Amino acid sequence: MIQFINVSKRYDKSGTVALRKVSLRIEDGEFVFITGNSGAGKSTMVHLLTCEDVPQKGDVIVDGMNTKKLSRRQIPKYRRRIGIVFQDFRLIPNLTVYDNIAFSLRVVGRRRKEIVRRVERAMELVGLSHKAKMYPDQLSGGEQQRVAVARAIVNNPSMIIADEPTGNVDPSLSVEIMNMLLRINQMGITVIVVTHEQHLVDRMNQRVIRLEEGRIVSDTADPESETEVASDES
Amino acid sequence: MSLDSLWFLVKSAWNNLYRNILLTVASVTVLTICLSLLGSTTLIVRNVNAFVEEIGESRIAVFLEEDMDELDVVRFKDELIAIGNIGEVSYETKEQALENYLESLGEETGMEDALDPETFRASMIFEIIDISKYDQTLYEIQKLDGVGDIQERRDVVEGILEVRQVLSFLSIWVIALFFIVSMFIIMNSVKLSVYARRLEINIMKYVGATDFFIQLPYFIEGMIIGLLAGVVSFFVQFYVYNAILYPILSELFTPLSFKLTFWIPFFLIGGVFIGIIGSVYPVKKYLKV
Numbered sequence: 001m002i003q004f005i006n007v008s009k010r011y012d013k014s015g016t017v018a019l020r021k022v023s024l025r026i027e028d029g030e031f032v033f034i035t036g037n038s039g040a041g042k043s044t045m046v047h048l049l050t051c052e053d054v055p056q057k058g059d060v061i062v063d064g065m066n067t068k069k070l071s072r073r074q075i076p077k078y079r080r081r082i083g084i085v086f087q088d089f090r091l092i093p094n095l096t097v098y099d100n101i102a103f104s105l106r107v108v109g110r111r112r113k114e115i116v117r118r119v120e121r122a123m124e125l126v127g128l129s130h131k132a133k134m135y136p137d138q139l140s141g142g143e144q145q146r147v148a149v150a151r152a153i154v155n156n157p158s159m160i161i162a163d164e165p166t167g168n169v170d171p172s173l174s175v176e177i178m179n180m181l182l183r184i185n186q187m188g189i190t191v192i193v194v195t196h197e198q199h200l201v202d203r204m205n206q207r208v209i210r211l212e213e214g215r216i217v218s219d220t221a222d223p224e225s226e227t228e229v230a231s232d233e234s
Numbered sequence: 235m236s237l238d239s240l241w242f243l244v245k246s247a248w249n250n251l252y253r254n255i256l257l258t259v260a261s262v263t264v265l266t267i268c269l270s271l272l273g274s275t276t277l278i279v280r281n282v283n284a285f286v287e288e289i290g291e292s293r294i295a296v297f298l299e300e301d302m303d304e305l306d307v308v309r310f311k312d313e314l315i316a317i318g319n320i321g322e323v324s325y326e327t328k329e330q331a332l333e334n335y336l337e338s339l340g341e342e343t344g345m346e347d348a349l350d351p352e353t354f355r356a357s358m359i360f361e362i363i364d365i366s367k368y369d370q371t372l373y374e375i376q377k378l379d380g381v382g383d384i385q386e387r388r389d390v391v392e393g394i395l396e397v398r399q400v401l402s403f404l405s406i407w408v409i410a411l412f413f414i415v416s417m418f419i420i421m422n423s424v425k426l427s428v429y430a431r432r433l434e435i436n437i438m439k440y441v442g443a444t445d446f447f448i449q450l451p452y453f454i455e456g457m458i459i460g461l462l463a464g465v466v467s468f469f470v471q472f473y474v475y476n477a478i479l480y481p482i483l484s485e486l487f488t489p490l491s492f493k494l495t496f497w498i499p500f501f502l503i504g505g506v507f508i509g510i511i512g513s514v515y516p517v518k519k520y521l522k523v
Contacts, residue, residue, distance in 0.1 A: 050440065072445065080442035090437055103434075104441035107448075112238040155441065 002026040002049070002159070002190070007058035009044050009214075018044035020214040021058070024222075026192070028158070031185040033201045034194045036211035042194045045211075046163050049192070050082060051075050063158065080108060083152030083189075087164035089144045091136040091151075097123070098132040101151045108155065122150040126180060142173035149180060159190040166197060174200055243447075246434075247454035250427045257423040258459065264419055265463035265512075266470065268412035269504055273471045273497070275405035277479075277490075282398055285487050294320075294362060294372070295385040297355040302380055307356070310380050314358060317374045321361040328354045355382060365391055413508065420459070420509075421516035424452055428520045452517040453510055460509020461502065468501040 002025070009019040019041045026032055036042050047053040048060045051067050060067045063081065070078055091100050101122055105115045123129045126146040136144055145165060152160055162181060166174035178193075178200060185191040195201065201208055210218040251258045298310065307325065314323055326334070331354035336346060362368050368391050375381065428435065438448050475492050483489040 076442045076444045078442070079440060084440050090433060092434055092437070103437065106239050106242045107438045107441060107443035109236050109239045109447070111236045115238060151441075 001028055001061075001063065002192075003059075003061040004045075004048075005059045005061065007048065007055045007060060009041075009048065009053070009055050018214055019048075019055070022211075022214070022216055023058075024209060024216060024219065026190065028190055029185070029188050031182065031191045031204075031206045032193070033204070033206055033208045034192060034211065035196060035198065035201055035208060037196060039213075040211040041214040042196075042211055043163070044214075046161055046194055049159075049161060050084065051078055076108075080155055081158045083155065083157035083160045085145070085148050085152050085160065085162040085165045087167040089136070089141075089148045089168070091144055091147055093136055096133050096135055097128060097139070097147050100136070100147055101154050104151050104155055118154050118156075119150075122154040125153065125184070126150045140173075141169045142176060145169050145177055146180065149177070149184070153184055153189070157189065159192065160184060162191070162193045164195055165193065166195065166200065175203070178204060239447075243451050244454060247451040247458060250431070250451065251455055251458060253430065254423055254426055257419070257426065261416065261419045261423055261459045262462045262466065264412060264416040265460060265505065265508060266467045268409060268416055268508065269463055269467040269501060270470055271405065271412060272409055272504065273467060273501065275401060275409075276500075277471070277475060278401060279398065281483065281489055282394065282401075284490050285394075293387075294360060294375075295326075296358045296375060297382040297385065298357060299380050299382045300355070302356075306380060310378065311358065313378055314360070314375065317371060319363050319367055319371045321363055323358050323360040326357045326359055328352065328356050331355065331357065357385075362391075365395060368395070413512070416508070417512050417515065420456060420512045421519070423455075424513060424516040425520045427452070427455070449517050452513055456509040456511075456513030457506050458509070460505035460507065460512070462505075463509070464501040464503075464505025467505070468497060471497065471501070 004022050004024045007019055007022045008017070010017045016039075022041070022045075034042050034045060044053070048055055048067065049062065051070060054060075054068045062078070065078060067078070092103065095103060098119060101119045102115050105118060110118075120129070123132060126149055128143065128146055128150065131139065131143065136147070139147070145168070149160075149162075149165075152162075160181065165181070166177050169177060174197070181191050181193060182204070207221045208218070209216055209220075296314070298307065302310070311323055311325065314320065328351040332349055332351045335354070336349070362371055368388070372384070372386065372388075375384065435448060472492060480489055480492075
């Protein structure tokens with residue numbers, strides 16, 4: 001379970017307030033969209049979840065762990081519970097599809113047998129088994145993103161965070177990526193998709209949390225939140 | 235850590251070195267110079283010591299006063315030994331002194347009958363072990379009862395001491411200088427390869443690789459550079475010493491042989507050590523994970 005409790009975040013250098021007293025709760029196995037214009041605080045939420053940053057005020061609690069209280073040594077272990085998919089894929093160009101996916105298992109010290117088994121399963125799941133030996137630049141944008149998704153799930157995370165996963169993908173393939181994430185969600189993995197593509201959000205019929213200027217302005221799972229903000233501002 | 239991960243680390247370190255081949259060559263070269271200097275100084279200092287030992291310039295002869303009986307001699311020897319910093323003491327009687335003298339003149343000079351042992355003086359002969367404490371030891375000896383005269387080669391000892399001092403002073407600075415230079419080179423190489431690999435490092439971070447695991451390839455790189463430098467400088471030293479220096483030095487004395495059991499570990503361990511130490515600071519500086 002993920003909890004944001006009165007989280008505020010302000011960037012000291014620029015003085016921008018990225019999040020203002022955000023509270024929310026995401027249960028295990030949920031599929032959630034976080035939407036909003038650029039600068040609304042979406043990326044900050046991702047950074048707080050991946051422990052790249054900690055909130056100035058309030059707490060972010062993931063599976064019972066307060067991210068503020070994690071030591072430097074605990075952070076890598078914590079991150080192994082999270083699979084991340086980036087807008088720009090971030091595949092390593094000189095590694096094959098197979099090695100790109102295996103990469104995230106090798107750097108956490110998994111055994112060879114386990115790596116082979118898990119990578120094969122992940123490739124199957126995203127439908128790329130036949131392209132295992134290809135390099136990223138031989139794949140289409142949609143395929144590259146599927147490799148990135150495979151890399152994110154290969155380590156059996158409890159949560160997947162996809163940060164604008166369709167931003168660099170042909171619009172006709174966006175739905176395909178979304179459906180893949182939905183399938184992963186059906187396996188019991190919590191999926192958080194950060195996006196500003198409203199048309200995608202609309203057709204998926206999932207929980208949507210909308211941010212504006214660092215505040216939650218609507219949450220389909222919690223219709224109260226809208227009025228809460230309104231009363232907060234009045 | 236699994237074998238697969240270890241293999242992965244070594245492979246990525248090796249690839250990195252290969253990718254920046256020019257920098258690798260530069261780092262290995264500077265480290266080789268650094269190690270060769272270290273080796274040369276060690277060789278020189280050890281040879282100077284061997285030289286001193288062989289030509290026996292630290293040998294001292296203390297001539298005894300005429301009126302000493304056997305008991306006095308025994309007492310004197312005990313007192314001498316008690317001072318410390320002196321090697322085995324041998325007592326040379328007047329008769330032995332005469333014999334030694336005649337021997338030094340060569341055979342059958344006809345002087346055998348002309349000389350009387352009484353014209354010679356009995357002496358204690360020994361070596362100073364640590365010649366850096368030469369003066370102090372000599373001073374203690376002079377204070378003993380029964381010292382007639384002391385024969386010593388202070389000038390030579392002082393010369394040797396000075397050479398040794400200058401050598402070790404110079405070598406420390408030269409080695410320090412080269413170490414700093416190699417640090418800078420390794421630093422640059424780390425900086426470049428961190429830049430070249432920022433994507434990989436970024437992904438490693440996100441998938442939960444530990445700081446240590448991310449830094450490890452750089453330490454392995456440092457180690458490989460050090461090891462290569464160690465191997466190269468071993469062969470350089472081996473050749474220079476055996477083919478050039480040894481023949482020259484053997485004109486003067488019996489130089490030390492180039493002991494492989496000492497020099498192989500010396501260069502390999504030294505290289506690896508400097509390589510790793512040299513990469514700790516740059517990695518911490520440029521690889522903020």
